[in-house]
Amino acid sequence: MSFVIPKNLEAELDELATHYPVKRSASLMFLHALQEHFGFISNDAAEWTAGKLGLQPIHVYELITFYPMFRQEPIGRTQVKVCRTLSCALAGAAGIREHFCRKLGLDPHAHVPQTTPDGRFTVEFVECLAACGSAPVVLVNESLHECVGKGQADEILARGK
Amino acid sequence: MDSNHDKQIQSLLCYRYTIGQCGTGEKIERKSIESSIAMPQELKLILKHADEPGYGPDIGCYLKHGGYETLKKALKAPGRELPDGKKLSAQEAFRGDVRTSGLRGRGGAGFSAGLKWSFVDRSSGKPIYLICNADESEPGTFKDRQILHKDPHQLIEGMVLSCWANDVKLAYIYIRGEFPEGARLLNRALAEAREKEFLGKNILGTGYDLEIWVHRGAGAYICGEETGLIESLEGKRAYPRIKPPYFPAVLGLYLCPTIVNNVETLCHVKHIAAMGPAEFARLGTPNNTGTRIVSLSGDVQHPGYFEVEVGKVTIGELIFHENFGRGLKPGRQLKAVIPGGSSSKVLKAGEVFSLKRKGADGQMIPVDVPMLDLPYDFDSLQSAGTMSGSGAVIVMDDSRSMVDALANLAEFYAHESCGQCTPCREGALWMAKGLHRLTHGGGRKEDAAYLTHIAQNIQGRTICAFGEAAAWPVLSFVEKFWEEFQARGEADAAARTEAGSGANSNLKPYSYA
Amino acid sequence: MPAIATAAPATSVPPPVETVTVKVNGRTVVVPKTMPDWQGKPQLTTMLQAARLGGVEIPHYCYHDKLPVVGNCRMCLVEFGTPVMNSATRKPVLNEDGTPKIARSVLPYEPGTPRGAITCATPISPGMEIYADSPATKQMREAVLEFLLINHPLDCPICDQAGECKLQEYSVQHGQATSEFVETKVHKPKAVDLGPRIMLDDERCILCTRCIRFTKDIAGDDALGIVNRGSYNSVAAYPGRKFDNNYSLNTVDICPVGALTSKDFRFKMRVWFLKETRSLCTSCGTGCNIVIGSREDTIHRFEPRDNAAVNSSWMCDSGRLNYKWIGRPDRLRDVGVRGERSTWSAALRELHAALAQAPMGSVAIIAGARQTTEELYLLKRLAERFGAATDSVPRTGAADGFLVAADRNCNTQGARLTGIWSGTMGAQIPRIAEGIRTGKVRTLLVFGEDVTRYGIGEELLASLETLVVSDILPSATTRAAHYLLPGCAAAEKRGTFVNVKGRLQKFLKAVEAPGDARPEWEFLSDLVEGGVSRKVPATLEGVFNQMVREIPAFSGLEWARIGDTGAAVPL
Numbered sequence A: 001m002s003f004v005i006p007k008n009l010e011a012e013l014d015e016l017a018t019h020y021p022v023k024r025s026a027s028l029m030f031l032h033a034l035q036e037h038f039g040f041i042s043n044d045a046a047e048w049t050a051g052k053l054g055l056q057p058i059h060v061y062e063l064i065t066f067y068p069m070f071r072q073e074p075i076g077r078t079q080v081k082v083c084r085t086l087s088c089a090l091a092g093a094a095g096i097r098e099h100f101c102r103k104l105g106l107d108p109h110a111h112v113p114q115t116t117p118d119g120r121f122t123v124e125f126v127e128c129l130a131a132c133g134s135a136p137v138v139l140v141n142e143s144l145h146e147c148v149g150k151g152q153a154d155e156i157l158a159r160g161k
Numbered sequence B: 001m002d003s004n005h006d007k008q009i010q011s012l013l014c015y016r017y018t019i020g021q022c023g024t025g026e027k028i029e030r031k032s033i034e035s036s037i038a039m040p041q042e043l044k045l046i047l048k049h050a051d052e053p054g055y056g057p058d059i060g061c062y063l064k065h066g067g068y069e070t071l072k073k074a075l076k077a078p079g080r081e082l083p084d085g086k087k088l089s090a091q092e093a094f095r096g097d098v099r100t101s102g103l104r105g106r107g108g109a110g111f112s113a114g115l116k117w118s119f120v121d122r123s124s125g126k127p128i129y130l131i132c133n134a135d136e137s138e139p140g141t142f143k144d145r146q147i148l149h150k151d152p153h154q155l156i157e158g159m160v161l162s163c164w165a166n167d168v169k170l171a172y173i174y175i176r177g178e179f180p181e182g183a184r185l186l187n188r189a190l191a192e193a194r195e196k197e198f199l200g201k202n203i204l205g206t207g208y209d210l211e212i213w214v215h216r217g218a219g220a221y222i223c224g225e226e227t228g229l230i231e232s233l234e235g236k237r238a239y240p241r242i243k244p245p246y247f248p249a250v251l252g253l254y255l256c257p258t259i260v261n262n263v264e265t266l267c268h269v270k271h272i273a274a275m276g277p278a279e280f281a282r283l284g285t286p287n288n289t290g291t292r293i294v295s296l297s298g299d300v301q302h303p304g305y306f307e308v309e310v311g312k313v314t315i316g317e318l319i320f321h322e323n324f325g326r327g328l329k330p331g332r333q334l335k336a337v338i339p340g341g342s343s344s345k346v347l348k349a350g351e352v353f354s355l356k357r358k359g360a361d362g363q364m365i366p367v368d369v370p371m372l373d374l375p376y377d378f379d380s381l382q383s384a385g386t387m388s389g390s391g392a393v394i395v396m397d398d399s400r401s402m403v404d405a406l407a408n409l410a411e412f413y414a415h416e417s418c419g420q421c422t423p424c425r426e427g428a429l430w431m432a433k434g435l436h437r438l439t440h441g442g443g444r445k446e447d448a449a450y451l452t453h454i455a456q457n458i459q460g461r462t463i464c465a466f467g468e469a470a471a472w473p474v475l476s477f478v479e480k481f482w483e484e485f486q487a488r489g490e491a492d493a494a495a496r497t498e499a500g501s502g503a504n505s506n507l508k509p510y511s512y513a
Numbered sequence C: 001m002p003a004i005a006t007a008a009p010a011t012s013v014p015p016p017v018e019t020v021t022v023k024v025n026g027r028t029v030v031v032p033k034t035m036p037d038w039q040g041k042p043q044l045t046t047m048l049q050a051a052r053l054g055g056v057e058i059p060h061y062c063y064h065d066k067l068p069v070v071g072n073c074r075m076c077l078v079e080f081g082t083p084v085m086n087s088a089t090r091k092p093v094l095n096e097d098g099t100p101k102i103a104r105s106v107l108p109y110e111p112g113t114p115r116g117a118i119t120c121a122t123p124i125s126p127g128m129e130i131y132a133d134s135p136a137t138k139q140m141r142e143a144v145l146e147f148l149l150i151n152h153p154l155d156c157p158i159c160d161q162a163g164e165c166k167l168q169e170y171s172v173q174h175g176q177a178t179s180e181f182v183e184t185k186v187h188k189p190k191a192v193d194l195g196p197r198i199m200l201d202d203e204r205c206i207l208c209t210r211c212i213r214f215t216k217d218i219a220g221d222d223a224l225g226i227v228n229r230g231s232y233n234s235v236a237a238y239p240g241r242k243f244d245n246n247y248s249l250n251t252v253d254i255c256p257v258g259a260l261t262s263k264d265f266r267f268k269m270r271v272w273f274l275k276e277t278r279s280l281c282t283s284c285g286t287g288c289n290i291v292i293g294s295r296e297d298t299i300h301r302f303e304p305r306d307n308a309a310v311n312s313s314w315m316c317d318s319g320r321l322n323y324k325w326i327g328r329p330d331r332l333r334d335v336g337v338r339g340e341r342s343t344w345s346a347a348l349r350e351l352h353a354a355l356a357q358a359p360m361g362s363v364a365i366i367a368g369a370r371q372t373t374e375e376l377y378l379l380k381r382l383a384e385r386f387g388a389a390t391d392s393v394p395r396t397g398a399a400d401g402f403l404v405a406a407d408r409n410c411n412t413q414g415a416r417l418t419g420i421w422s423g424t425m426g427a428q429i430p431r432i433a434e435g436i437r438t439g440k441v442r443t444l445l446v447f448g449e450d451v452t453r454y455g456i457g458e459e460l461l462a463s464l465e466t467l468v469v470s471d472i473l474p475s476a477t478t479r480a481a482h483y484l485l486p487g488c489a490a491a492e493k494r495g496t497f498v499n500v501k502g503r504l505q506k507f508l509k510a511v512e513a514p515g516d517a518r519p520e521w522e523f524l525s526d527l528v529e530g531g532v533s534r535k536v537p538a539t540l541e542g543v544f545n546q547m548v549r550e551i552p553a554f555s556g557l558e559w560a561r562i563g564d565t566g567a568a569v570p571l
């Protein structure tokens, strides 16, 4: 399968690159847009980005492996990011993550991101999401869920595509 | 109202003496205390409208509430003549105002904003950049989120003013990747501002051009550190730069002079312009002027964000007062407070600090101040050996294990170290592994000293202040709760001896993959 | 007080205009205010440089003279002091004894704890005191070493770098005997095939980024980077991309530990068995300075040797690996006379006699521009005796804009300055061929070239009365020789080359030549002595010193006074 960037996405990226006096600066924004479109950053996407921004592929690879939000593999359609850090931990975040895992048949003790075999959900721990006042919090794709109890967790799972 | 008021007084009084005994139970309406005198309460400058019903992030709403009026006025302001006859341009005058306002950075270090601006190399001939630090990633902090999501135009107005004052033509808002909604709102707000000529070419017909773009991070705490942020904005791994020579004010973004300020700091710039520096400086306390938004979380009844005058509220009030935390969970005692984001040194319930205070004769005299009576400001917390950092207060009650809490934080720092310099790269994970062992049955009695040894070899030896951020929680937790760490290790050791094995074989090795 | 001027190559430090006085371990040192940075641009002198000028080497990993400063290893942290200034008068505050009062560096938030500065990046200031051996400094060093070692595999017994590993060396010098580390180590990829010539062991890597900076900033090929984060950081090339630029092996040299290894050298030899000889690369006209590592007359590696005027600290991979032919089994080892094995004395006696009868104008000489200047000089003397036409064979390729020169002969300029060729190199060869064809040229001397590939075919050679050939490896020309005189590779003899920029550099002998092979200058001296009336000195020094008296470009030079980095000669 060859790697195709839709014209409108490329136009959007070209516009983004104009925001910076140095093209390389647009790297993160490119990767965000590509990940949004493809679901993850394939090597093709990384190489395309490098070519577009006049970089070596290793430059892009350095970023993908440094910034945790970027994925090199496809992940679940519903991404459940449970905050792990102190305020959320005090409010029971570990239990919430375990709850997600058990409900989805994932290993409740594994620390790493896990995706359900049907590709619907990915559950992972992330660090402080800057919503500690309403701990525990869970970022589901792009929407933040606050003061999440088991009931709300179940709702998230029910809504997940 | 009376009974509520009594409860108020009671809680105010009792927390100072019988820690954790009050603040339990029923909720008290906030309105009920507004009338009481000398009652610590919020003073909303930045968050004045944010939570009003119907207030939205669109420009119409902002304009309705007087938005951009300050900018219009400032851009048309004439220069100023000093008593000695020296003429200042309007920009120079405003930079002076920010300095005299006493505004200190709200991002973490509490550095004078005006002084930082004065370091900018204006003679290099290179463009000057301004970056708004909206990375908000210090654990416990959730104040910038409120501004970004609820009142983005306030930030933009503050930024345009700051850029104008510093001859900045191109500025960025570096927003953490986990705020996708915030980024969208900002982009919309910037487009609205452009349309209304508050941004872009020839702003409000003054000939001043400025562009602001949103740049998204992607899940790395170290992007909050200003030089790491700059590297990240340059499209690289967020490796903080060595100082010297890379002071951002001289060699920042693209090796040009660069100002990095926090979201809240830049909003304050707008208020300084609106109310004048003297009026701003009347808020708060000397050298700790203005208001700041405190993020309160952890074991309190009523966590949340509270905008208060700096130094006018104590830590105790933040935790126990009905206007703020409303005390601990029923039956709980206070154990520890992290006062300025997870990187600040922990405060232990019952600690007493000797602070210098101005006596009646104007002389500075040492005064014993219990921890809960520490005014929540930059200087007092520094005198108490910690910092107010990002303004994030995390409260822990007596149900909490300090060992577990520290293990949680150590894991954060191990995960977030950029790995550039040796002590932090190796030490942060080492501490996390040690604490993981200690919290998973593999403790040793020497672990308290072991952890201190590692942390001491990190602080002061690293490229950036992340080294301190990672070391300080360990140093302070272990020092202040030494017995607890000691006991945990000894218990494990004893259990092992009993089981007849020196090593804990079923302990899973600690790792992130 | 130490002499400043000798501390760095005199060519790269302009005479100091302004100096700064600091103290290094209690000794006063006056150093230039600025010194060249990695690109040679003047920058404020750093604490590390100042200490070096004061005779104190501060241990360091990430810092390298020729690379941009990154300050990431923290090995060079040192406690320091600065004069206390009176804030009103801006004058130093004095102690009771009149000495300036010094404030030791402390942590701003913990005034009881010493603070270190990274000496590789911190500029000195007047009156600064550098405590390179204080207890606090030693503690900082120990701590950095401990950090570096906790996740290090400690497989020194099987590590190639053992013996020249800075981690090993510093641990012995500056480390503590034990580490407190009781956790499980981080595991990383062990045998990463980075490229055709390089293996990487990520567990041994201390992430100093020297290799990354080298390939980006020096070789101009941004091929390496760091992937992952924090303690899991690892050096890598992009998946599927080879780290294969023609300078890749320099990263092996500068890697302070055994993380990067040369496939060529890997596991071959413990470095402490190697004899080191200063020599030159002969693979192009740049003349990179090298060190030959050999043991028992076998060459095991070439490594670059610093020369700011030629190759800085680097060399190309193709030059570096171009040594194996020296040990080839088919090397010419025997003196031959008309296809029969002979001895030097017999062959030279006969050759004398043959040459003595050669009429003026009947001799031609083709001398490779890879012979030493001394040999070319001697050949020229022979040529003058017979009025012989002389020439060399041009050998060119693409210049790479960095070190590799278009001229692939290592002594083109030496051949020109000695008069072997002029005008256009190789222009005489067709004329010599024609001379042979017409019978005018009856005697041909060929040194280090296979002329059958350059227009003097085997049938022409066969028509000669006398064909004298000296070479190292067999060729069609050596097979046709009446007199076959086995010569030496540069590694097997001494001599000089003049590089494309006119730098005359000498090289020394690393290994013995095989069999009866002899340095060409030796038997050329014999030949010249037999054929020319003047005495040729019996030593190479003597030949050289005689040569410089006769060749104006070399005037004033003297063998003994040519340093390790050579001397510029006008071209």
Ligand SMILES: Cc1cc2nc3c(=O)[nH]c(=O)nc-3n(C[C@H](O)[C@H](O)[C@H](O)COP(=O)(O)O)c2cc1C
Binding pocket: B104, B105, B106, B107, B108, B109, B110, B111, B113, B116, B133, B134, B135, B136, B137, B138, B221, B222, B223, B224, B225, B226, B227, B260, B261, B262, B263, B265, B266, B464, B465, B466, B469
């Ligand atoms: C490890 C680390 C993380 C930081 N994170 C943030 C952050 O998330 N947001 C922020 O505004 N400042 C952060 N800072 C502080 C910034 O480096 C910088 O001082 C600040 O943005 C300056 O703005 P201010 O002067 O307005 O406070 C961090 C500092 C360190 C050392």
Ligand code: SF4
Binding pocket: B222, B239, B240, B416, B417, B418, B419, B420, B421, B422, B424, B425, B462, B463, B464, B465, B466, B467
């Ligand atoms: S202290 Fe930590 S975060 Fe800062 S540069 Fe060093 S490794 Fe990176």
Ligand code: SF4
Binding pocket: C204, C205, C206, C207, C208, C209, C210, C211, C212, C235, C251, C254, C255, C256, C257, C259, C260
């Ligand atoms: S491989 Fe060697 S040179 Fe490269 S970063 Fe690692 S230790 Fe440094």
Ligand code: SF4
Binding pocket: C281, C282, C283, C284, C285, C286, C287, C288, C311, C315, C316, C317, C318, C319, C320, C403, C404, C405
């Ligand atoms: S550049 Fe030329 S002289 Fe230098 S190592 Fe390569 S081939 Fe040898």
Ligand code: FES
Binding pocket: A083, A084, A085, A086, A087, A088, A089, A127, A128, A129, A130, A131, A132, A133, A135, A136, A137, B139, B140, B141
């Ligand atoms: S700790 Fe979970 S949002 Fe901050």
Ligand code: FES
Binding pocket: C059, C060, C061, C062, C063, C070, C071, C072, C073, C074, C075, C076, C077, C118, C119, C120, C121
């Ligand atoms: S040598 Fe690595 S920090 Fe100075």
